[in-house]
Each structure stands twice: as C-alpha cells, then as structure tokens.
Amino acid sequence: xxxxxxKSPLSAALLLVLLWTVYRLVCLRYTGIPQPVEHxxxxxxxxxxxxxxxxxANPPLTLGxxxxxxxxxxxxxxxxxxxxxxxxxxxxxQVLFGSAFYGVLxxxxxxxFTFCLMLFAWVPARSALLVSAMFGLTLSRTMYWTNSxxxxxxxxSGGALVLLGIGIYRSKQSALGGFLFAVGIxxxxxxxxxxxxxxxxxxxxxxxxxxxxxPRTRVLVISISAFTIGMAxxxxxxxxxxxxxxxxxxxxxxxxxxxxxxxxFQPLRPQPTYSQPRLGAQHGTNGWESSQYHKLGPWYQSVxxxxxxxxxxxxxxxxxxxxxxxxxxxxxxxxxxxxxxIVNAVFLLALTAETFHTQHYAAPAWAALGLMIAVWAERAxxxxxxxxxxxxxxxxxxxxxxxxxxxxxxxxxxxNSWGKWSExxxxxxxxxxxxxxxxxxxxxYPSSDWRVEKEWVYNSADIDHQRVIFAHDLGMEQNxxxxxxxxxxxxxxxxxxxxxxxxxxEPYPALPLQR
Numbered sequence: 001x002x003x004x005x006x007k008s009p010l011s012a013a014l015l016l017v018l019l020w021t022v023y024r025l026v027c028l029r030y031t032g033i034p035q036p037v038e039h040x041x042x043x044x045x046x047x048x049x050x051x052x053x054x055x056x057a058n059p060p061l062t063l064g065x066x067x068x069x070x071x072x073x074x075x076x077x078x079x080x081x082x083x084x085x086x087x088x089x090x091x092x093x094q095v096l097f098g099s100a101f102y103g104v105l106x107x108x109x110x111x112x113f114t115f116c117l118m119l120f121a122w123v124p125a126r127s128a129l130l131v132s133a134m135f136g137l138t139l140s141r142t143m144y145w146t147n148s149x150x151x152x153x154x155x156x157s158g159g160a161l162v163l164l165g166i167g168i169y170r171s172k173q174s175a176l177g178g179f180l181f182a183v184g185i186x187x188x189x190x191x192x193x194x195x196x197x198x199x200x201x202x203x204x205x206x207x208x209x210x211x212x213x214x215p216r217t218r219v220l221v222i223s224i225s226a227f228t229i230g231m232a233x234x235x236x237x238x239x240x241x242x243x244x245x246x247x248x249x250x251x252x253x254x255x256x257x258x259x260x261x262x263x264x265f266q267p268l269r270p271q272p273t274y275s276q277p278r279l280g281a282q283h284g285t286n287g288w289e290s291s292q293y294h295k296l297g298p299w300y301q302s303v304x305x306x307x308x309x310x311x312x313x314x315x316x317x318x319x320x321x322x323x324x325x326x327x328x329x330x331x332x333x334x335x336x337x338x339x340x341x342i343v344n345a346v347f348l349l350a351l352t353a354e355t356f357h358t359q360h361y362a363a364p365a366w367a368a369l370g371l372m373i374a375v376w377a378e379r380a381x382x383x384x385x386x387x388x389x390x391x392x393x394x395x396x397x398x399x400x401x402x403x404x405x406x407x408x409x410x411x412x413x414x415x416n417s418w419g420k421w422s423e424x425x426x427x428x429x430x431x432x433x434x435x436x437x438x439x440x441x442x443x444x445y446p447s448s449d450w451r452v453e454k455e456w457v458y459n460s461a462d463i464d465h466q467r468v469i470f471a472h473d474l475g476m477e478q479n480x481x482x483x484x485x486x487x488x489x490x491x492x493x494x495x496x497x498x499x500x501x502x503x504x505x506e507p508y509p510a511l512p513l514q515r
Contacts, residue, residue, distance in 0.1 A: 009120035012129055016116050017109045020136045024105055027141040033101045034147050035422040039282075040082070041149040042458035043071035045100055047080035047087030049461040052094045056240045058461050065275040066471040066482050069457050070282050073253055078461075079241050081253035085158075085190030086151040100149065108139050108146050111153035114160035118367055119374050121167030122336065127378040130399050131370055137403035138317055145360065151191060152360035158187030159199055160367035165223075166207055173216045178223030186230035188364055193248070194262075198350040199343070199364040206339040260289040264296050264306060264355045276472050281449035288452055293355055307348075309357035317359065318369055320401030325376040328394060330383055337379075340372040373398060421454050424503065432492075433467040440489040442482070442508055444473035446498035454501075456494065470494075483508075 036042050050058055057077040061067055064074035073079045080087060086107070093103025115135050119128035139145060145152035165181025168174050188196025204211075235245035242252045254262070257279060259271050271285045281287050296305055331337040347365045351357065377398065383391035432439040443456045457470045469489070471482055483491055491508035 007125045013116035039070040043080045048090030051091035068276040107153040111157045114157045118160040118164040123374045131374040134399040155191035155363035156366040159364040175222045178219035182226035277448040281452045306352035321398040331376040331379040337375040343368045438489040
C-alpha cells in the first residue's frame with residue numbers, strides 16, 4: 001500500500017530528487033568531479049562559461065586560427081556551436097556552486113522531477129512511483145548522462161514537460177498545462193531541435209482528437225505567449241552569434257567547417273580551406289566524420305545501419321525493461337500504451353535519417369518510453385499464470401534491469417581507462433596555474449590526424465585572462481604573432497610520443513631574429 005503522502009505528485013517528486021541528489025553527492029565525494037573528454041563537452045563548457053560571464057557570446061579572437069577546435073566558433077564571434085539549453089544548466093552550476101559539473105547534477109535532478117510529475121499525471125501513483133524510481137536507478141554515477149557534460153537529461157526533461165502539459169490539460173483544462181507544454185517545446189528546441197521537433201509533432205498528432213474536443217482559449221493564449229517569448233529570446237541569441245535571427249550557430253559552424261552532412265541521404269559538401277589542419281582531420285573530405293559517412297554505403301544499407309544504431313541508442317539503457325514490455329504484451333490494447341508506441345516508432349524512424357547516432361539523441365523520447373513502461377507496469381501488476389501471481393515480480397524486474405545494464409557497461413568503460421588523458425590535461429593546468437606568470441602552452445601533435453578525438457586546445461570564454469592558455473602550433477613563423485601578442489606569458493611547447501601518447505612539456509625554443 002502506497003504511503004499516503006507519497007500519493008502527492010509534488011511530494012513524491014521532491015523525495016525522489018532528494019534521495020538521488022544525496023546519493024550522487026556521496027559518490028562525488030569519493031570520485032571527484034570528472035573532466036571533459038569529448039569535443040562536444042568542451043564546447044558545452046565554453047557556452048556555460050560564456051553565460052556565467054553574463055554574455056551570450058564572446059568577442060571575436062584576434063588570433064582565432066590558433067584556437068580553432070571542433071565544435072566552437074571563432075568567427076564572427078567566439079562561442080559554442082550548440083543550442084543553449086545544456087550550457088544554461090552548466091552555467092547555473094558554475095555560478096551557484098563554482099563548477100559546471102553541478103549543472104549536470106541539476107539537469108539530472110530536474111529530469112527526475114519532471115518525469116515523476118509527468119507519470120503521476122497519466123498513471124496511478126503506485127506505477128508512477130515505481131517507474132520514477134527506475135529512472136533514478138538508471139541515472140547511476142557512471143551513466144554518461146550523469147558523469148559527463150554531454151547532455152541528455154535536459155532534453156529528456158523537455159519531452160517530459162510536453163507530456164505533462166498535455167496530461168494536465170486533458171484532465172483539468174488548466175492554463176498551467178499550456179504553459180508547461182510551451183516550456184517543454186522550448187527546452188527541446190534549445191537542446192535537440194530536430195529530434196525534439198519530431199517528438200512534439202508526433203505527440204500533437206496522436207493527441208489531436210482529445211485536444212480538439214476540449215479547446216480553451218485561455219490555455220492557448222498562455223501557451224502561445226510563453227512559446228513566443230522563448231522564440232524571441234532564441235532569435236536574439238542567434239542574432240548575437242550568427243548575425244541572423246533565423247540562422248542557428250550549429251548551421252553556421254556546419255557551413256564553415258563540415259563536409260559531412262547532418263542526414264545520410266545528403267551529399268558531401270566541398271571541403272573548405274582550414275587554417276588549422278587538424279580540423280581537416282576531423283571534418284574534412286578525408287577526415288574521421290566523412291569516413292563514418294562512407295561506411296553507410298548505398299541507401300538501403302544506410303537505412304539498415306541507421307535503424308540498428310538508432311534502435312540501440314534508444315534502448316541501450318532501458319533495453320531489458322522495453323524488451324520485457326514487448327515480450328509480455330499485457331498492455332497492447334491500452335489506448336495510451338498504443339499512442340506512446342506510435343510516438344516512439346515514428347521517433348525511431350526519424351532518428352534513422354541522421355548520419356551520426358548517440359544515446360542522448362534519443363533523449364526527447366525517454367518520457368514516452370517511461371510512460372509506456374508505467375502503463376505496462378499497471379496492467380502487469382495483477383498478471384497470473386494459473387494460480388501463480390507473477391505480475392509483481394515482472395514489474396520489479398522491469399524496474400531493476402536497466403540499472404543492472406548501466407552498472408555492467410560502466411565497469412567496462414572504467415577498465416578501458418576512458419578519459420585518462422583529460423585528467424592529465426587537468427593536472428597540467430593545475431600545476432602551471434601555480435606559476436607566478438601566466439602560461440602559454442603551444443600544442444604540437446605528431447601529425448594533424450594523430451588521435452584527433454583527443455583535443456588539448458580548448459579554452460575558457462575569457463582567454464586573455466586565464467592562467468593557462470592552450471594554442472595550436474602553426475609553425476615558427478606564424479607562432480611569432482602569438483608570442484608577440486602574449487609577451488608577458490611563459491611560452492611552453494607541448495609535444496607527444498606518437499606511439500605511447502605520453503606528453504612532454506618544455507620551454508618553447510627561441511625564435512630566430514627577423515631580418
């Protein structure tokens with residue numbers, strides 16, 4: 001029997017967030033704050049630091065070619081290419097608690113809070129509590145949504161708010177439902193615009209008849225007003241970075257650097273001229289991204305590969321639970337279950353159009369997946385085989401299984417020493433920051449394509465005033481301008497052993513006198 005006060009959606013959501021936050025902070029005490037590893041993480045951190053400085057973008061860099069790295073813009077301004085949603089949460093953590101990683105935890109907690117409220121709006125308290133607990137277990141300390149700066153939870157929260165808004169509206173026709181729906185759409189647009197747009201469109205279609213039967217002008221006005229304010233801010237944000245209110249920073253970066261298209265059915269674009277050759281090894285015609293594009297092959301093979309990748313990205317974490325609800329189809333006649341199945345199926349097909357696939361791309365649909373599991377849990381609870389009641393055991397298995405999968409995957413990642421190079425980078429920054437003078441670290445790789453996934457040259461929003469600056473080695477003649485620009489800094493040269501990857505730092509050699 002559910003404890004009475006846990007039947008309150010707000011009380012249950014707050015308790016879930018409190019328990020998860022305490023658990024995560026205890027883990028953090030022993031593991032420490034993780035360092036960014038992927039290119040994308042550094043870009044999100046640049047966006048967060050920019051917001052934390054009270055800016056939407058940073059002035060263009062005087063010597064931008066020395067600081068060009070994947071997924072950041074250096075012209076017309078210095079900024080992240082990504083939408084602002086994830087960076088806003090990271091900035092909140094940086095401003096309130098001194099580290100952007102606390103913004104990751106805030107995003108995780110917000111996801112659990114919105115998921116719990118959403119489930120309560122659609123299913124009885126017992127099933128809402130169980131599935132909410134499942135997501136709490138899934139966000140373990142080693143799941144990358146909770147242990148990196150890459151994102152996932154904020155986009156998932158947007159999907160949950162969309163379904164929460166519709167759930168409130170269909171039961172109460174409350175203006176709050178319209179407001180939450182609009183906020184959910186904006187969060188999706190600020191995190192995963194394509195995937196979030198597909199998700200919202202399909203949700204509106206499957207609930208169109210119900211929403212049309214209960215029109216409320218006040219709710220519509222509130223929803224449109226909130227959406228308009230959000231889009232106006234978005235247009236202003238785009239204007240500041242790209243010079244056009246309707247051009248996303250992502251597409252500006254795409255035009256400046258990328259050869260590989262967003263969707264596999266589009267052709268490769270002509271390669272631009274790269275002032276920093278390492279960018280060509282990432283984005284160019286013979287770069288890593290184009291090699292992934294070529295592996296897709298002809299269109300029928302592309303569809304097949306993309307379908308497998310998209311499916312695995314959607315169910316990698318929740319797989320056992322999703323498999324169970326399909327194998328034991330006790331809820332297939334439930335109208336809500338069917339609606340969520342349609343949403344997820346169409347969303348999956350939409351994902352297959354993308355060239356690249358990562359688990360957090362599917363984040364907008366996590367709320368719909370959770371709602372499917374909750375409906376199934378409610379129906380399966382009383383399932384019997386002969387005289388034996390097996391429903392409760394199946395429900396508990398569905399709840400616990402994702403956490404088991406996440407834990408086993410995480411141990412494998414730890415065994416592979418994933419991200420150790422980034423820890424060494426952070427240690428170097430800490431050591432050099434203790435010096436009396438500011439440091440300029442010029443990074444020289446064995447070749448332009450050497451371990452292109454490990455990029456050392458990333459900096460904060462205020463490069464000129466940070467203690468340790470990383471810059472690309474563009475040759476002695478071009479480096480002269482860099483050294484002249486930072487005459488008060490100690491210039492260092494960072495090199496790497498091509499076989500072991502071990503780094504070596506030493507004073508930058510004196511430049512020959514100009515004639």
